[in-house]
Amino acid sequence: MFWDQELETLPRPALEKLQLKRLQDTVRRVSQNVPFYQQQFAALGIKPDGIKSLDDVRRLPFTTGVDLRATYPDGLLAMTRDHSVRLHTSSGTTGKPKALFFSAKDVDNAAELIARSLVMTGITRQDVFQNMMSYGLFTGGLVMHYGAEKVGCLVIPAGPGTSDRQLMLMQDFRTTAIHILPSYALYFAGFLEQKGIDPRKDLALRKAFVGAEPHTEETRKRIEEAFGIDVYNSYGLTEMNGPGVAFECEHKAGLHLWEDNYILEIIDPITCEPVPDGQTGELILTTLKREAMPILRYRTRDITSIIPEPCKCGRTHCRLNRITGRSDDMLIVRGVNIFPQQIERVLMSMPQVGRNYVIILEGLDDMTVKVELSAVGFDGQVEHLTALQSQLVEKLRAELLVKPKVDLLPPGSLPVAEGKAKRVVDKRSI
Amino acid sequence: MSSLNLVAVFVENKPGQTARVTKTLADAGVNIDWVTIANSGGFGVMKFLVDKCDLAVRSIKAEGLMVSLLEVLAVEVDNQPGALQSVAALLARNSINLDNCSGFVVNNRAILVIEAHELAQARTVLQKEGLRLLTQGEMVKL
Ligand SMILES: [Zn+2]
Numbered sequence: 379m380f381w382d383q384e385l386e387t388l389p390r391p392a393l394e395k396l397q398l399k400r401l402q403d404t405v406r407r408v409s410q411n412v413p414f415y416q417q418q419f420a421a422l423g424i425k426p427d428g429i430k431s432l433d434d435v436r437r438l439p440f441t442t443g444v445d446l447r448a449t450y451p452d453g454l455l456a457m458t459r460d461h462s463v464r465l466h467t468s469s470g471t472t473g474k475p476k477a478l479f480f481s482a483k484d485v486d487n488a489a490e491l492i493a494r495s496l497v498m499t500g501i502t503r504q505d506v507f508q509n510m511m512s513y514g515l516f517t518g519g520l521v522m523h524y525g526a527e528k529v530g531c532l533v534i535p536a537g538p539g540t541s542d543r544q545l546m547l548m549q550d551f552r553t554t555a556i557h558i559l560p561s562y563a564l565y566f567a568g569f570l571e572q573k574g575i576d577p578r579k580d581l582a583l584r585k586a587f588v589g590a591e592p593h594t595e596e597t598r599k600r601i602e603e604a605f606g607i608d609v610y611n612s613y614g615l616t617e618m619n620g621p622g623v624a625f626e627c628e629h630k631a632g633l634h635l636w637e638d639n640y641i642l643e644i645i646d647p648i649t650c651e652p653v654p655d656g657q658t659g660e661l662i663l664t665t666l667k668r669e670a671m672p673i674l675r676y677r678t679r680d681i682t683s684i685i686p687e688p689c690k691c692g693r694t695h696c697r698l699n700r701i702t703g704r705s706d707d708m709l710i711v712r713g714v715n716i717f718p719q720q721i722e723r724v725l726m727s728m729p730q731v732g733r734n735y736v737i738i739l740e741g742l743d744d745m746t747v748k749v750e751l752s753a754v755g756f757d758g759q760v761e762h763l764t765a766l767q768s769q770l771v772e773k774l775r776a777e778l779l780v781k782p783k784v785d786l787l788p789p790g791s792l793p794v795a796e797g798k799a800k801r802v803v804d805k806r807s808i
Numbered sequence: 809m810s811s812l813n814l815v816a817v818f819v820e821n822k823p824g825q826t827a828r829v830t831k832t833l834a835d836a837g838v839n840i841d842w843v844t845i846a847n848s849g850g851f852g853v854m855k856f857l858v859d860k861c862d863l864a865v866r867s868i869k870a871e872g873l874m875v876s877l878l879e880v881l882a883v884e885v886d887n888q889p890g891a892l893q894s895v896a897a898l899l900a901r902n903s904i905n906l907d908n909c910s911g912f913v914v915n916n917r918a919i920l921v922i923e924a925h926e927l928a929q930a931r932t933v934l935q936k937e938g939l940r941l942l943t944q945g946e947m948v949k950l
Contacts, residue, residue: 751874763851787820789874791820
């Protein structure tokens, strides 16, 4: 199913021609209106007329999160502020956030990309869409909301948390699709279990869209099995509109990135040189249709790779592999680089392991993985628990090349976050 | 059936857990006849022999704790030297591995509580040898 079949299946030469035209427009607009880019262009000797092919994107300067903070609040605006109708921010752990402005056209365009993304998984106007992401400054709630409305779904702006109310809404309005953080989906599955609700029989749920936290294929499978539904991975980041940048189609085989709206590059994060297709690197995105606040070559810090083969669905927009980690999330333990997703993959592949875990770094360089047991994880035998513990230590050591300590905990003993899950606690003294 | 169930509770190994579980059982009016607690690093497992198994499981679950029933054998042996050794040797001869074993003497009767993976096989072997296995009812009346 298509929302905009012509654009979604545009033959590559036409798609690339469209990208070039939009890139030229974008470069011209920022060179006329954004002092930040004017200075960079002057320093690099870039003239808008010099952008003659898509490869010329590589001559443009990168934009980083640091740049967005340095130009806060509105230094990257390409139109006067009165053209903007909405503000979102990306939460910073410390200091100022990054501020993102949307014109009316930007708001509509973001909704358009969401509409494509939802419809390609089979969502129709018959669906009841419960949006369990946080509304407010975070893009995950509102941007998705507008897109689902555009499709014609009945949208329930539930927001996150208060599981009792979520369940009531699901039951009373026969919710068929949800948008949810993967960590909350796992928690909510446990909540239903406790309430004695069988989602297959007692709910009308068919699909879930999960995003805003990098997660593993194993976690997707867990959520699918727990609810008896199809789960689709969604990718986005506030700096690029929020959700809707790249989504999975019905084949769940990589995320189509909407290339008429973004130019993507995958680079080696150290050398900043492009890597060959299929190889892993940092995703770099350039906005092509953003009016209020275009961004050139944004360093997403997200690690992924391109799937070069065309997709069975017929869309020509290229696919990305699941994000394996945000380079900001990378941990260095005893000199070894570790992504929390590697740990999650090991944990979620074990049926005795439950749905919540936390990685604790402390002392000089010690890693402890605290995991909750699943309902089938305890049969009364201490020996089975110690065996599970040593099995986990061994599997993690094989995956990470660092030997962690593993603590087994009863379900419900680890804290649950309302927003994004906090999976790593770094208390190291070094 | 000549087997019996222990109520096994999985808890974090931190202060107050034993008190929490035993208070839960007391509040529910469950009598504890026998208990063993094993701690292993960050977690602990408490095993209880109680008079009301189902009620115990329900109330521990309601307290939000993780609980499971564990089937074990209770065998009565002579209260004299060598009794434990003879049972252990008997099981070993039949290649049955003892996971856990504990014993006590009450009213001059010696009781061994046995956990084994091959529980059915262990039961057969012990009964063939003429040893008496106690039921849940007999155990709580000791
Ligand atoms: Zn596809």
